[in-house]
Amino acid sequence: MEVETSKLFDDKADLYASARPLYPKVLFDFVASLVITHDKAWDCATGNGQAAIGLAKNFSKVEATDISKEQIANAFQAENINYSAQPGESTNFRNNQFDLVNVAQALHWFDYDRFWDEVSRVLKPTGVFVAYSYVWPHINDNVDHIIDVKVKSVIEPYWAPNNKLAWDSYSSLDLPFKTIATPNINLENHWDLDQFLSYIHTWSGTRRCIDDIGSSFFEEARKALQSVWGDTSKKMVVKNPLTIIAGSAWL
Template sequence: MTSTDFKDHFSQGSAGYVAHRPVYPKDLVDQLAAISPGHARALDCGCGNGQLSVLLAERFDRVDATDASAAQIAEAQAHPHVRYRAARAEESGLPDASVDLVTVAQAAHWLDLDAFYAEVRRVARPDAAIALITYGLWHVEGDVDPIIQHFYRRTVAPYWPPERRHVEDGYRSLPFPFRETSLPPMTINVDWRLEDVIGYVGTWSAVRAARQTLGVDPVDAFAAELAEHWGDPAVRRRVRWPLSLRVGHV
């Protein structure tokens, strides 16, 4: 498999991904740092625009952040302790036994896991931590939530790639051949305006697939219906994504 042979659902919308994706909670990084054998180096695979990478850099001396999409890397958030590189997770290019923590946030379901896990074992220090992180199901406070759930579960449901099922089951169906541990429950919480919610939905791979198939943008009708129930579009509502984690030691 070559470096460009991957399912690229996100390069086309990389700028929107930066603007509209939620940020991981700081507690996640604190918990991962606590179970890592050291804090010299972390590897963040499938890093996208570096949302988790820059948080890891607050607890690790160096973060190597890789993504197979050069477009995503081009949009990544600069940080003095983060080194970004366009590379597949299965071919990190790092030295043997050099990493205290390996993370994959919202991307493990796209990987060749056998090859990725072999790479993890190669680059991991003894007892290094590994974390597969995902968020899928989300809820918005108030009477707008049924509209959002209908759009997700009905309108664009046929257009999600098959790998989406792994996100919805919290990665429980993915193989995880490591000594597994658990972390306390964590949730991404944001207070979003109407435009933030619409912008986030526009980053979904299912929405892009629906646009191409239908020749119309399903977000238009969704946004109009949502606006009717939202009220003042500047009003912020609490949005929640429970995190699902597979965490262990190599």
């Protein structure tokens, strides 16, 4: 069941770009408050640039990298964002050039022995590292129960081991810097049923499961959700609590 990481995120890159939760302005305001200057940020493992586009409003230049060329091909564009296909553990960036290194929804995918060295190398002495991720969505008890029983329980064997780090809020990760206190922030998206199911379909575990056993379980989940959603065009508030890690002063 092993899948190369770049291939995993190449798959359905166009859907990923359109169906993932968007980050709120309050998150990027907090990130911007962490640094002294706002010249240059590196958004590492940018995916389709959902974080890069937010950082671009607060930094003069954003370098956004990802190992998936397909993700970058579907990325959000801005004049001050430069996209490139590079692994986070080994880049062509100069030493000490970034005010911020940012990782959104990807900290669980790196080779840490190499990644932390690379982050330390490219950060300015006053620079800051920040990472954030979200896991399970919440709408209401009825919807959440159906997702638990008809989706999460089915796809559980198909998740990569890396995902457990995110589920556990990175509590077992050995961080090589002095941590900074972070606020409690939720992602909040207003989605109809089709938008919500498109998001569930972007989960790597969902896609792996469908590839292996087919999509009948997903169609069953759709029918069950329709019964509790009511008007399927009605927008529901979908909340995803964020885990946020920030630090500086490398140890």
